[in-house]
Amino acid sequence: MTIRFYNTLTSQVEEFQPVEAGTVRMYSCGPTVYDFAHIGNFRSFLFADLIRRFLELTGLDVQHVMNITDVGHMTDDAVADGAGEDKMQVAAQRIKEDKKSGKVPDGAIENPDDPYQVAKYYTDAFLEDARQLGMKVAFEYPDQILHATEQIDVMQAMISRLIDRGHAYVGSDGVVYYSVESFPNYGRLSGNTLDNLQSGAGGRVSDKNQATKKHPADFMLWKADESHIMKWDSPWGKGYPGWHIECSAMALGKFGVDTIDIHTGGEDLIFPHHECEIAQSCGSTGADSFARFWLHARFLLVEGEKMSKSKGNFYTVRDVLEGRVTGRPVHPAVLRYELLKSHYRANMNFTEKGLHDSAGAVKRLQDFRAKCETASGGEVAEVGNSHPVLKEFIDALSDDLNMSGALAAVLPWAHETPSDPAEALGVLSEINTVLAVAPINFDDDTGTASTGGSDDDAAALCRQIDEARAAKDFATSDKLRDQLIEAGYDVQIGRDGTTAERKLA
RNA sequence: GGCGCCGUAGCCAAGCGGCCUAAGGCGACGGAUUGCAAAUCCGUUAUUCCCCGGUUCGAAUCCGGGCGGCGCCUCCA
Known part of the structure; x- marks a missing residue:
């Protein structure tokens, strides 16, 4: 069996092999915790979960690390290098309003003006959502999920190294910048090479902001700013780290290697975030490559439109689960299935009808399990990956995570009456280690959400x-x-x- | 202006040059079941793959052009 993934770095489907045989090191850009995570965030997170679970099914040991961005970056970080409102303060404002209107449970957060409490409030919410939706890494928390605010020293060490190696400098405004011209491969991931960026700038970059930088595309690594709500001591003054440095520093720090196997994120992170991560990581280690495979999930649309607050189609996981989208509570397994069922490189369209379809499929799988359990008396046979259904499932996923193909193997099978229910149960259990919808968790509870009513x-x-x-x-x-x-x-x-x-x- | 993706039945969606007179799901329709329904089960449901050319013995699949939709280039999953 050959596993193949589409690698954004090379724009082609390539055979996947981990650097170290048998072990996969995978890093996923996680959530910012200034608000509840929305379903688009979770499409990308569950995509990472899918990769991880699938690789595990094939027998690989997967170390999956994710970050939580709890440093209060600015709403306009890159444009003005730290202008705009502080996101933590924006969040604090919102929480205060929600507290007044009774939307925040008592005791959930004492003091919204404390950014650490805001971060914890939304981090807890994220973890709860992630567990409900069966994200394995959330069950391993806190071991594999790193908080940016707890890794400032690691980031500072990387910044120092970048300065030492000539990839970073302190600008005339005292801000530490990464020098993109010092890194010839800048632009390789996104196609936004320095030449392309220049020609495409289109007057968007104001000269005023650029005066202190050597090159307009140079980006901030550290900014001294006493007024910032969250700040730390540093050799470059008391302040806060840039948005990109945390992922580079945490990924390399946590894994302790120069090159990891897989890096995932949403398509919007390709540029500038991941481009900058590569520049920072390779700049600091001297290695040719930071992550061998870059996998990006495309955006999710809601009823055919891009999700945005102004359109009123901006749904959090809670909105869906608690019935605020469809007027009826949605089982977490259904949302999980819905977000997973279409190919990660296609724009998926989140619709009420799609959710309904997913409910049917999940019900079929759950009913099938119940039927097999009754017939076999609960006995689960050991099955190898060579079982025809399992093989078809794995083969499809091996082909750049062809979920539609994988499901096409499972769904028709799951409404036959199995001749050997114990074996069927064994197959279903294996398949469910990836799908995780029947039941949703790998533990044995059914993941039933509190859906109201008795x-x-x-x-x-x-x-x-x-x-x-x-x-x-x-x-x-x-x-x-x-x-x-x-x-x-x-x-x-x-x-x-x-x-x-x-x-x- | 730069970089990139996509266009298959009413809808979602697989397909990676011949096994395609095109998976799978939803829906619809017919049947079984039912007091009637729902759920369930059985069956039917694209001679055709946005359009036009080309390559080939052979194309939904490769190439060229057109039309249409979308993303990134600015915080964003």
Whole structure:
């Protein structure tokens, strides 16, 4: 079996082999914690989770590291090199308003003016979302998820090294800049070479901001700024690190190697963020390459449009799960499936209908598991990756994560009646180590979200339906049934009585 | 202006030169089941791959042109 991924660095599909046989070092750009993560963020995070789980299924040991950007960068960081509002202060404002309107649970955050509390508030929310959606790295927290604010010393060490090696300098404004001209490969990842950048600048870069830099594309590594809400001592004055340095420093620091295997992120990070990461990392280590494979997930659209706050289609994970998008709670497995089901390099269109489709697929897989468990008495047979269904699943994913192809192997199979239920259960379990929707976690709980309403009430209504039907009072039983459906249940009326199952979405 | 992606049935979507008279899912339709439904099960559902040329014995797949959609180049997953 050959694993192939599309590598942004070379713009082609290449065979994947880890540097060190058997072990994969993978770094993913994680969330900023100034707000709740939205579904677009999670498309990219779950994409990383998919790579990780798939590689593990093939027998590789995967070390997956992610960062949390909790340094309060500026809203206009790059343009004016640290102008604009501080994002932590913007967040503080919002939390205060939410507190007033009762949207923030009591005790969740004492003092919104403390940026560390703001960061913790949103970090906790992110981790909770990530666990609900089955992100493996979130279960390993805090071991594999690094906080930028706890790695300032590592960043400073890298900045010093860059200065020593002639890749960075202190500008006339006292800001430490990376000198892009010192790094000939700048632009290799994104195609934004210095020549291209110049011709494409189009008057967007104001001369005033550029006066202190050697080259307009030079970017900030450290800025001394006493007024910044979060600041640390440094050889270049008390201040804060640039946006790009954290990922370079943390990735190399955590893994302790010069070259990692895979680096992931959203497509928007290709430039400037990842371009700058390469310049910093290679500049400081002298290695030819920082990450051998760069994998980027494309953006998610909502009902055909780019997600944005102004369009009102900006959905957080919570919005979806708690029913604020569809008017009905959505099971986390359904959201996970929805965000995972289409190819990562295609723009996926998040729609209510898509969510509904996903609910059907997840239900099929969950029902199939239940059917197999009943038939096998819970026995799970060991199966090898050569089992036809599993092989087809793995082969499809090996081909640059062809999820549609992988699902095409699983879905039809999952509504057959298996001749060997224990074996089927074994296959499903293996497949589920990647899909993680039936059930959602690798632990054994079903990952059921609190969806409001009580299943006891539903059971009581079922009983009433049975009574009404026994009395041939169909008008009443129909009314009760509609009531249950309205409440979000699938109602099954059969010979053995009535049961109600909560809809997944 | 620079860099890049995409265009397959009502919708989502696979396909990587011959096994394609094109996977899989949703929907729709017909049937079983049901008091009627829902769920479930069985079956049907593109002679055709945006358009026009070209290469080839052979193209949805390669090349050229056109039309259409989208992303990045500025904080952004």
